[in-house]
Amino acid sequence: MDPGPTDLDAYRAKRDFAQTAEPAPAAKAQGRGPLRFVVQKHAARRLHYDLRLELDGVLKSWAVPKGPSLDPHQRRMAVQVEDHPLDYQSFEGAIPAGAYGAGVVIVWDAGTYVPLEPDGAEPRTRARAQACARAALAAGKLSLRLQGAKLRGVWTLVRSSRDDRQWLLIKRDDAEAAPGRDVLAEDRSALSGQTIESMGAPAGASHLPGLGAREAPFPTALRPMLPSLAERPFSDPDWRFEPKLDGIRALAFIGSAGGSAGGSAGGSGRGGRETGLIDGSGGSSTTGRPINGSSPAGGSGERAVHMRSRTGLELGARFPDIAGALGGLGHQAVLDGEIVALDGAGVPSFELLQPLIHPRRGATGPAAGASASIIYYVFDLLYLDGYDLCPMPLIERKRLLGPLIQPTARVRPVEWFVADGEAAYNGAVAHGLEGVVAKLARSPYVPGDRTKSWLKIKQTRSDEFLICGFTRGTGHRAATFGALVLGVREADGRLTYVGNVGTGFDDTTLTDLRRILGDRQIAMCPLAERPPGLPGVSWVRPDLVAEVRYAEWTAEGRLRMPVFLRLRPDKPASAAQRERPVAAPGGTARASAVRSASLLANLPAEGAAATIAVDGYEIPLTRLDKPLWPAHAKRAAVTKRELIAYFLKVAPYLLPHLRGRPITLTRYPNGIGGASFFQKHRGQQRNGEALPTFVRSIRLPPSRHRGDRELLLCENTATLVWLGQLANIELHAWYSRVEPPPDVPDWPARVATDPAGEIAARLDYPDFIVFDLDPYLYAGSEPIGGEPALHAEGFARTVEAAFWVRDALTTLGLMPFVKTSGRTGLHVFAPIVRNLEYAATRALAATLAAHLVQAHPRELTTEWTVSQRVGKVFLDVNQNGRGKTLAAIYSPRPHAEALVSMPVTWEALPTIYPTDFTIDTVPDLLGRDGDLWADILMAQRDVRTLLAAS
Numbered sequence: 001m002d003p004g005p006t007d008l009d010a011y012r013a014k015r016d017f018a019q020t021a022e023p024a025p026a027a028k029a030q031g032r033g034p035l036r037f038v039v040q041k042h043a044a045r046r047l048h049y050d051l052r053l054e055l056d057g058v059l060k061s062w063a064v065p066k067g068p069s070l071d072p073h074q075r076r077m078a079v080q081v082e083d084h085p086l087d088y089q090s091f092e093g094a095i096p097a098g099a100y101g102a103g104v105v106i107v108w109d110a111g112t113y114v115p116l117e118p119d120g121a122e123p124r125t126r127a128r129a130q131a132c133a134r135a136a137l138a139a140g141k142l143s144l145r146l147q148g149a150k151l152r153g154v155w156t157l158v159r160s161s162r163d164d165r166q167w168l169l170i171k172r173d174d175a176e177a178a179p180g181r182d183v184l185a186e187d188r189s190a191l192s193g194q195t196i197e198s199m200g201a202p203a204g205a206s207h208l209p210g211l212g213a214r215e216a217p218f219p220t221a222l223r224p225m226l227p228s229l230a231e232r233p234f235s236d237p238d239w240r241f242e243p244k245l246d247g248i249r250a251l252a253f254i255g256s257a258g259g260s261a262g263g264s265a266g267g268s269g270r271g272g273r274e275t276g277l278i279d280g281s282g283g284s285s286t287t288g289r290p291i292n293g294s295s296p297a298g299g300s301g302e303r304a305v306h307m308r309s310r311t312g313l314e315l316g317a318r319f320p321d322i323a324g325a326l327g328g329l330g331h332q333a334v335l336d337g338e339i340v341a342l343d344g345a346g347v348p349s350f351e352l353l354q355p356l357i358h359p360r361r362g363a364t365g366p367a368a369g370a371s372a373s374i375i376y377y378v379f380d381l382l383y384l385d386g387y388d389l390c391p392m393p394l395i396e397r398k399r400l401l402g403p404l405i406q407p408t409a410r411v412r413p414v415e416w417f418v419a420d421g422e423a424a425y426n427g428a429v430a431h432g433l434e435g436v437v438a439k440l441a442r443s444p445y446v447p448g449d450r451t452k453s454w455l456k457i458k459q460t461r462s463d464e465f466l467i468c469g470f471t472r473g474t475g476h477r478a479a480t481f482g483a484l485v486l487g488v489r490e491a492d493g494r495l496t497y498v499g500n501v502g503t504g505f506d507d508t509t510l511t512d513l514r515r516i517l518g519d520r521q522i523a524m525c526p527l528a529e530r531p532p533g534l535p536g537v538s539w540v541r542p543d544l545v546a547e548v549r550y551a552e553w554t555a556e557g558r559l560r561m562p563v564f565l566r567l568r569p570d571k572p573a574s575a576a577q578r579e580r581p582v583a584a585p586g587g588t589a590r591a592s593a594v595r596s597a598s599l600l601a602n603l604p605a606e607g608a609a610a611t612i613a614v615d616g617y618e619i620p621l622t623r624l625d626k627p628l629w630p631a632h633a634k635r636a637a638v639t640k641r642e643l644i645a646y647f648l649k650v651a652p653y654l655l656p657h658l659r660g661r662p663i664t665l666t667r668y669p670n671g672i673g674g675a676s677f678f679q680k681h682r683g684q685q686r687n688g689e690a691l692p693t694f695v696r697s698i699r700l701p702p703s704r705h706r707g708d709r710e711l712l713l714c715e716n717t718a719t720l721v722w723l724g725q726l727a728n729i730e731l732h733a734w735y736s737r738v739e740p741p742p743d744v745p746d747w748p749a750r751v752a753t754d755p756a757g758e759i760a761a762r763l764d765y766p767d768f769i770v771f772d773l774d775p776y777l778y779a780g781s782e783p784i785g786g787e788p789a790l791h792a793e794g795f796a797r798t799v800e801a802a803f804w805v806r807d808a809l810t811t812l813g814l815m816p817f818v819k820t821s822g823r824t825g826l827h828v829f830a831p832i833v834r835n836l837e838y839a840a841t842r843a844l845a846a847t848l849a850a851h852l853v854q855a856h857p858r859e860l861t862t863e864w865t866v867s868q869r870v871g872k873v874f875l876d877v878n879q880n881g882r883g884k885t886l887a888a889i890y891s892p893r894p895h896a897e898a899l900v901s902m903p904v905t906w907e908a909l910p911t912i913y914p915t916d917f918t919i920d921t922v923p924d925l926l927g928r929d930g931d932l933w934a935d936i937l938m939a940q941r942d943v944r945t946l947l948a949a950s
Contacts, residue, residue, distance in 0.1 A: 008058060014100040021406040022095065023087035034112035034427055035129055037146060039068065040087040043196045044103035051078060051169065053113060053144070055133050058083040062167060068151060070171055071179040076155065078167040090415045092191060093406035107191035111148030112423060116326065118139050143172075149190040149418045150183055152176040153732060190418055193400040199700075214807070216388035222708035223448035224249055224310060224336055226439055226692045229463075230455035233425035234584040237936060239539075240394065240441055241417045241424035242379055244434040245455055246342035247350040248357060248570045250315055250376065252326050254333045255304040256710030303327050307339075309357075309570040311449055315339065318356055322376045325410040333404070336445075338412070342373040347432040350566060357570060367517065378405050379414040382445055390445040391810045393907075395903040418842035418860045421457075429459045433934075440935055442905070444815050451633035452582055453937040462549040464568055465498060466576040468526050470517055472536035480510040481517070484564065484815035485537060487527050489577045494528040496578075499555065501548050513567070516544070545571045599717065600648045615718040617694050628671045628727060638898045638919060644724035646892065649923035651717045653931045656891045662698070662711035663764070664885050665723065666730035672894035694718040713738070729892050732885035735766035738865045742834035743942075764882060765834040767937060769814070769841050771805050771849070772876035772886055773798050774825040776861075776869035790824045790895075790914060799872040799909055801852075802826045802859055806906060808848050817937040822893030822901035827886050833942040842880035844943065849875045889933055890926075892919055903932040 008025040017024040036054040040048070049067040052059035062078035069076055089110065114122045115133040116127070122145065123129040136142035146152055148156040153176025158165035171177055186194050283486050305323045307315040319339060326335070341352035346689040356374075381401040382390055389397050398416070405413045410861075417424040425436045436814040437460040442454035447554035469485035483502030487495045520540040545568040551561040568575070604610045608620045621644065627637035647654075668676045691697065696713045714720060714731065723731070741747050741758075742765035751758040775794035782789050802818055805828050809816040821827055832841070851862045852875060881888055887893060887901040895914075902917035902925075917925070 007083060008083055011084055014082070016099065020095050020099045021093055021408065022091055022555050023407055025085040026087070026102070031861045034423075035114070035126070035133070036089055036427075037111060037113040037144075037148065038107055039064075039109040039148075039151065040091070040105050041108040041189075041196060042065075042101065042103060042105050044101050047196075049108060050081075052084060052089060054086065054089070055130055057086065059086060059088055060137070062157070062169070063745050064169055067184045068155075068169060068171070070177055070181050072171050072173040072177050072185050073179070074171070076169040078169040080165045080167060082864065087407070088717065090191065090413070091407060092189060092194065092402060092413075094403075104196050105788040106189040106194055106196055108415070109148045109150040109190050111146060111151070111420070112427065113147070114145045116143040116154070146515065147420070147423060149420070150186055163775060189402070191402075191415060194399055195707075213384075213387040213389050213392050214568075214810075215386060216383070218255060218332055218386075218440055219253070219334060219383060219388075221308075222251055222382060224251060225445050225447060225454060226397075227439075227454035227456040227583045228450055228452050229579045230438065230457045231581040232584050232585045233422045233436070233457050234438070235421045236862075237418065238930060239421060239438045240398070241436045242336070242414050243423045243424075243428045243431075244437050244458065245338040245340050245377055246350045246434055247338040247377075248315070249310050249352060250337060250339050251382075252309050252333075252335040252337065252376070252378075253306040253308070254326055254329050254331070254335070255306070303329060303332070308574065313357070313570060315357070319376070320372060322374065322410050325408055326376070329404070331385050331404065332383070333381060333385070334379050335401075335405075336380035336382060337376050337378035339374065339376050342375065345432070346373075354566065368385060374410070375412045377414045378411060379416075380445060390447065392444065393905075394439055394445070396907075397439040406906060414875075425457055435459050440938060442932075443939060445808070446813060446815070446941065449813075449941065450577075452940065453935065455582065455584065457584070460549055461552065462547055462565060463579060464545045464576045464888050465548055466495065466542040466570055466573060467517070467540060467544040467546050468495070468497070468542045469537045469539040470504075470514075471500065471534065472538075477510065480514040481538075483712045484513075485531070485539075486546065486548065486559070486562070487542060487576075488866050489574070490745075491578070491743075495526055495542060496557070497527050497529065497531040498558040500534075500802075501546070501559070501562040501564045503562075504549075509564075516528065516567075520544070530555075543573045545569075545573060545576055547947055552880050600645060603645055605650065612721060614669065614721050615694060617692065617715050617718050619692075619718060619721050619725065626671070626727075628668060628729060629894075630671070630673060630896065632896055634897065635920070640724065640727060642919060643727075643729065643892065644721055646919045647724050648717065648724060648891050648922065650926060651720055654888070655715065655717070656715045656729075656931075656943055657889045657933065658731070658733050660715070660739050661713065661733040661735075662738070663714050663734070663888070664680075664732040665712070665728045666732065667726055668729050668893075668894065669727050669849040671727075672729065672789040672896075673887040674904075676894070692718070692722055696720065698759055701757050729894055731888040731891040733888040734763065734883065734885060735768045735770060735880075736834070736882070738762055738840075744835050764837045766836075766838055766841055766880070767831055767834060767940065769809075769830045769832055769943075770877075770879050771828040771844050771845065772821070772879050773801050773805070773828065774821075774874045774876065776866070776874055778870070788824060792913070794824060795913065797859065798824070798826050801856075801875065802828055802909065803906075804852055804856060804860070805848075805875070808852055812943075814943070817903065817939075818906060818909060818938055819889060819901055819933075820889065820899075820912075820917060822887055822899045822914065822917075823895055824914070828902070829936070831936050831940040833944075836943055838880060838882045841943075842877060845877035847881045849877045890922065905932060922940070 012025055013021060026081055038052045038059070040052070042050055046065070049064045051062045051064055052069070061081045061316060062076045063081050063085050064076050066076050088108065092106050094104050115129055115136060116122060117132055123132050131142070133142060142152060142157045145154050153174045154170060154172035157169045158168045158170065160168070162933070208947060288883050305316055305326045307319065307323060309315055322339065339353065340348045340626055341350070343349040343352060378401065380394075381397050382388070383405065384400060389400070401413065405411060407413065421436065428434075428436050435456065438455040438457060440453040443451070465486040465488055467484050468487040470481040471483045471485065473480050473482040483500040485500055486498050488498050490496055515536075517540050520543070522539050522541055525539050526542045547565040547568050548559065549563045549565055550559040554560050599612070599614060602612050608625050609620070610624065611620050624639065624641040624644075626640050626644055628640055629638035631637040666676055668674065694716060696714065696719075697710050697717055699710045714723065738759050739762065742760055744750065744765070751761055775798045776788055777790040777791075777794035778787045780935045781796070786796060806816045806818070809828070809830045814832070816828050816830045819827050819829070849862050855864055859872060860875050861869050862875050862877070863869055878884070889903055891900060891901050893899050893901060897915055898919040900917045900919060900922045904912050
C-alpha cells in the first residue's frame, strides 16, 4: 500500500546541521507499537506550540499559535508545516540565533495517540491505525484519542475550506474536557521538567546548595546506583519512567579543560575532531563541538574524559567518538548513562557491542560492531562545576541535565515519561526494548547502592549469575563443554547453586568460553554446598558473570528453562546476587480518595448522634457537636464531627503509614482544654467499652511484652472513625512493624526457639532513625513554667537546625525526610534497612547529635534539663527507643489552631510555617500534591553497609 506523501526535504533545506543541534533527517524508519505524539513549546520570534503526530515514518506537524485548550468551545488555529523526522520528538534545547526557528524548545507534552475510524472505533493494528490517519488527513478531518501527560481524551483536527494549510484543533466534550483549567499554565517539560526560561538560562551553580547539592572536589571514582527488580509495571505521578537499554552502563568523568577529550583514557578529539572509528551514520566523522552547542566555559581546548564501566574498565579508548563528543562539554561534570549499539532497525543490540569491549582472540578486520550506531544515552548528572549533586532529588538533577545535553550523533539524553508507567512499559516492549526503569522523582543518587527508589521492570526474566563450573561435553561438544554450572550470591554472602544452562551457545561461543574457563579451573567446588548428581564437573574461579534468561524460579530455588544469553565482562562478580522482586508501588492514594468521598457523604451535617457504615461495619457516633478545639480568631470551634470528617478525607494517605505499626492513642474526651489520657493497650478500655471486631490488636507473650502486653493497630478506615468517636486527637505510631520479618539473614534461626515471641522480636527492628527538633526560644507570652509558644524566630532557628541534621544524614549516605511536628518543631526521619535494633539506632542518632552540637554549640543542645535548653534548639534522639513514638504523619495535634503534622519537601521547608497545615487545609493539599512520603520505605538504606564503606 502506498504510505502516502512524506517529505523531509523541506525540513532539511531550512536547517544547517553544523549550526543547530536539531536532529538531521535519516532514512525514514517505520516504528513499532502505538503511534506517538508530541507537543513542543517553542519560544521563537513568537511563542507557539507545535503538535506533531507520528505517521509513515515522520512527524506530521502543525504550529498552534495559542496552544491547545481543554475547553470544547475554544477552537485553536493550527497551521500545517513541514514534516519532521521521528528523532525530533525528543528534541529540547536552544536553536542558535541566525538559524531557522531560533529560540528555545521544550517537549511540553508527549504520549501516544489512536486515530478514530469514521464510526468512532479504534483501529486494532498499527498498520490499520496509520491507514485510518492517512485517509482522515486526506479527507480533511482527523479525530484522535490522545494519551499524554497533559492532553488526554478525544481531539479533532479539521481543515479549512479556504486554505489547505489552515486547520482547527478542537477538544471533544468528553470526560477529559476541562473548560476551567488553563492547561498552558502547566509549563514544565514532560521530558526533562524544564521550563522555557530554565532551558534557555545559562547553567549556573549559585542556586545548587538550596536544592541539596554540596560543594565537593571533583570525584576520581564513583560506583553507579542500581535498580531493584519490580514485580510488574505500574503508574504513579511521583515516578519517572525511562526505557531500559541493553548496553554498557558507563560513568563519564569530564574533568578540567585544556586536555584532549579522551585524556589518559586514550580518547580522541584532538583539535576538535573525532576519529570516525565508530561512526553510527556510516559517513564521515563529525566535529567534537560542545554538547550544548555553546563554547566551552573557561579555558581553551577540550576537557579530559574518562569513561568507566561497573567493573572499572576504561571505555574511553574503546569508544573514542563518544569521549571526543563529551570533551566538548563546557563544564566539569560526572554523567551516568548507557553506551548502546543500535542495529539497522534502531533497536539496542548488546551483541554488536561485545566485539568492541571484549575482542575475540585472533579476530581480524573491522569489529562486528563497527558499522552499528554507537550512542551514549545520558540519564543522570552526578557532579557539576564544584558541586556534588547526588543528594539532590532526581527531578532537580534532570532539570540541570536537560539544557546541558542536547542530542548529537554520539551523545543523547534518555527520553523519560511522567506518571503513566504502564504505557511507557508497553511502548518500550513494542519497540523491542527490555522494559523500563522507574525512578522516584524525589530520590537522591546513592552511589553503589541497589535501591528500591529505582525499579527495573523487564519483559522477560533474565539476570546475572556466576559461572562456577562446567560439565563434560559429548558428541559435537566433546571438545568444549556440556553446560555451565551457575551460582548466585545470597544476602549472607554464601554462593548457592541455581542450576545448569546448556542452551543458547553457538559454536564460536562454545569455543571461546571453553578457552576462558580453562584458564580459571580450580580444584575445589566454590559453592557453599556441592550440588548432588553432577558427575564430571570441572570447577572454575567464580568471577565470570553470565546473563541467563529463564522461565521462572522453582520451589527448590533452581532456574527453570534457562538459556545462556552472553557473558557480561562489563559487570562485576558482585552483580550476581539473588534478586527477589519487590512489590511495585500501589499507585497514588488519589484513587482511594473517591471511596473516602462517598463515606464522607454518609456523615450527617447536623445532629448530635448518628450511625455510619464503614468497611461493612455499623459504627455509632455520639456527641458529634462537641468542640474539641476552641474557637479562635481565624475560625469557629472544631467539633468531633469535623475530626471524623478529617479522618475520612485523609484515610487513603494516612493508613499506609500506620499499617503494621502499634499505635498509642491520646484521647481528649472534653477537648484539648480538658484532661487527656494515653492508651496503648486493649486492657485500658474505660467504662466497659468493648474493642470493636474491626480493630486489630496483637498479644505479646509474657516473656517478650516488656510492658506492652496487647497493642492496638489502626489499619482500616473503620478504625479511624472509631478513634474519632473516642475523641482521639493524636495518633502516635511505632517506628517498627509487626510484619514483614526484619532484614536479618538468620532470622528463622533467631526465633526458632521462641515462635510465640516472633512478633515481639520483629518490633525490635525499626524502619527509621528519628530526630525530634524542638525550639526552646520563648516568645515572651508563655505562662510561667510553660513550654515555648510557636513564633517565627523559634521556627526559623528550627528550620536551620533541620538542615544541619539533613546534611549529617546525607553525608552518611542516608536519605532524610522532614515533617512539621504539628506544634513548634520539626521531625526528621531517615528510613533504614531493618537489620539494626533500637539500641544501635539510638546510639547512631546520639553520635550524630553530639557531632552536631559540637559543630553548633550556640544553637543546638541535647541537654535533658529544661533550664539548660533555653535559647537553643533541643535535638532529641531519645525517641529512638522501642515503644517510643512521635506524632504520626497527618496526625492532628492539640494546638489551638488544630494543626497537623505535615510532610514537606526540603526545598519548600524555608518557605512554610506550621500554621499552613491544619485540619481545614491538609485534605486539599493532599488532593493537589499527593502524599510526599508515599514511598518513604523505598528509600531505606543499609546502615551497616554505609558505615563499612565510610
